[in-house]
Amino acid sequence: MRNPTESATSLVNAARRLYPVTDDVHAQLDALEARLTEPLRVALVGSVKAGKSTLLNGLIGERIAPTDARECTRVVTRYEHGRVPRVTAHLPHGEIVSIPARRQSDRLELDVAGLRPEDVRQIDVTWPAEGIAGITLIDTPGTASVTQEVSRCTDQFLLPEEGAAGADAVVYLLRSLHETDVRYLRLLKERTRHGNAAIGAIAVLSRADELGSARLDAQVAINETANRLRNSPELEGICETVVPVAGLLGLGAITMKQADYTTFVRLAALPAAKTDAVLLTAERFITARSTELPAERERNDLIERFGLYGIRLALAAVRGGIEDAGALSAELLRRSGLDELRRVIDVHFTGRQAELKAQSVVFALHQLLRHHPAEGTEELLASADQHMATSHTYAEMQLIGRISSGRLDLPGPLTEELERLVGGSGASAACRLNRDADATGPELKLAAVDHLLRWRELRENPLLDRSTSMACAIAEQSCVRLIAGLEENAEGAFA
Ligand SMILES: Nc1nc2c(ncn2[C@@H]2O[C@H](COP(=O)(O)OP(=O)(O)O)[C@@H](O)[C@H]2O)c(=O)[nH]1
Ligand SMILES: [Mg+2]
Known part of the structure; x- marks a missing residue:
């Protein structure tokens, strides 16, 4: 079993060999490979006024993204970490221009004078904020927008006909369960899916403070609504979990x-x-x-x-x-709830970023091969499919979501063990097996086998309900992968 980055790199390399060196495709392949080492890209998506820009500022820790329906909230804007502040606009024909940025009291004002939002394809902001060290956040103009033009920007960015999707994972903001939200999440999942893999997706119950009429006991209403959403059949399989957040607060x-x-x-x-x-x-x-x-x-x-x-x-x-x-x-x-959201983003996205980035790259490679058929592309498409089909992490993430909504019928200590085992406290083998960070390979392998036997035995209990038995099967699979990974490392050590 290879790690996802290596596996995606070897697919890109194999694609390189299919095209003459002079072909334009090579520039695209280079960009795809580079993406594997760039920070993870997480987009905030949802309808207009769902609270995306406010939440993005909360995650960054500063008021940078303009809120409310001002002009530049109609353009996809990417916020990435860098020492020197810089703002650039991408124009439709690939031209890139610098935009002056001023700090006004405690917020950033972009001077987009002279540029019409419809002429700007994307804005990139480089900013020295801790909140985006290691993760690039993307503000989007809104899915079910009043104007079709605005939602089209978001669609093209996330679900492009050609090229890589703009984000590796999505935080979808909703205020109640609206049909348009479900439709969008479903579309996202279907368009990016190959085998078991999909773009990472968690939902935020946004502007949560408005749910309980701002009463002091509003938390009760907020938790109830979040639980209802977590258990709603409409969201099953299209988002990993639901977190209530009052971004403004x-x-x-x-x-x-x-x-x-x-x-x-x-x-x-x-x-x-x-x-x-x-x-x-x-x-x-x-x-x-x-x-x-x-x-x-x-x-x-x-x-x-x-x-x-x-x-x-x-x-x-x-x-x-x-x-x-x-x-x-x-x-x-x-x-x-902002800190809890940070933790969830850590577990669901940052913790499995290698896999999410590899999925984006393989997905884009898929499209590229289909758009540029050549001798050998069919075979390579088949290997790309196989790569995606082996992804197990999505099943783990959905299980973590199910555990946090209390939908499993297992005793408390076992539920805790299960959550850890499938990566809910961190993706490393030691973390998953509840061992010290300096535990040796053989120790970890023993622990993994021990876990495997326990979860296999549990799964074989005929009294388990279907969902719990599926959870045990995922745990078993996680153990098998852990053991394979540990064995591979051991071989590497002797190589
Ligand atoms: N009460 C409350 N208002 C919020 C919250 N988040 C955003 N808002 C307000 O909702 C409006 C739209 O927010 P904005 O972040 O621009 O939404 P966007 O269109 O999704 O980017 C603004 O007036 C915000 O102040 C929140 O958590 N609580
Ligand atoms: Mg906005």
Whole structure:
């Protein structure tokens, strides 16, 4: 069993041998190979106003992506890590132009004057933010857009007729389960699927703070909705898991300043009956006439940055004894679900990035071979198919999603073991087998065999329901692959 990067590289090399050296195809093949060593590309997708740009800023940790329907929110924009800030626009005929970028207070303003959004194919932003070190995030204009033109940008980017898909994995934002969301996720899965493999896809229940009417106990409603989505038959098989996130609150928490904390303390010192009354709606909070409240502009700013729910949570936290800005920021961040989303992205995407990138490359290679038939392309297409069909990670990721929604009928300790074994705590062999990072190959192999026997025995229990028995089969397969990988490493050591 070869690792996915090596296997994709050898397919690209085999393709090189099919075309004369002067053929244009070689430039495309070079680009495909290069992609295997570039950072993983994750796109944020969903309908307009789903909260994509706000969430992207939350993940980056700064307000860089423009939010609301301003002009450049209509163009696919890629945010990648780099020491020197730089913004470039890709024009339709392959031309690339630099765009001046200015920092305005705490946000980035792109000066796209002179360029019409319909003339820009893509914008690339290089920015020195920690949140994108090692992962490239892509903001998209919206799937079920009011204008067909705008959704077409996203479609062409993610599901191009030719060339590599723009992203290796997708975070799909939805606010409730809408038919258009299901249709899009299904399309994504069908178009990119070969064998068992597909683009990585997790769903975010976005703007979660708006679900429970911004009441302090909203978390209950949020969790209920997220669980309902995780268990919904419509999403089965088309996304790996569902995470509720209040992106605005998360971003507000990360960018919170001492002055915000002081304002919250001032508000919290007022009688609760009074703040409850003005905090009934955002409108009322902003327009209430009272000398005890901060200036109207300041209140408007708080609503824009934390939302009604965020302000209520902050007041409750301060009244409950939180004593400094750092602690308040941490509490709001926890409540936002943003950290949990980061963890899920780590496990589902970053942890298996080699595989996801290889899948993108092999998928693009598939299209390229079909568009440029030559002697030998048929055989190579068959090997590419075989490569994709051997992918087991997607099954593992779906299982992790099922475990987190409590859909397996296994005792707690076994569920924990299963989650770890299929990569839920990290992709390394030691992590999967719950051994120290410095465990030796033979130790790991013994542990893997031990696990294999246990999960095989469990699967053979005739009383198991179908879904649990399938879970055991996936665990078994994970053990088989672990053992094969460990044996291959051992051979490598003697080679
Ligand atoms: N209450 C609340 N509002 C949000 C949240 N995320 C985004 N918004 C607001 O929803 C609007 C659209 O957000 P934006 O990020 O531009 O959505 P996009 O079109 O999907 O990129 C903006 O006014 C945001 O302030 C959230 O988590 N909670
Ligand atoms: Mg946007």
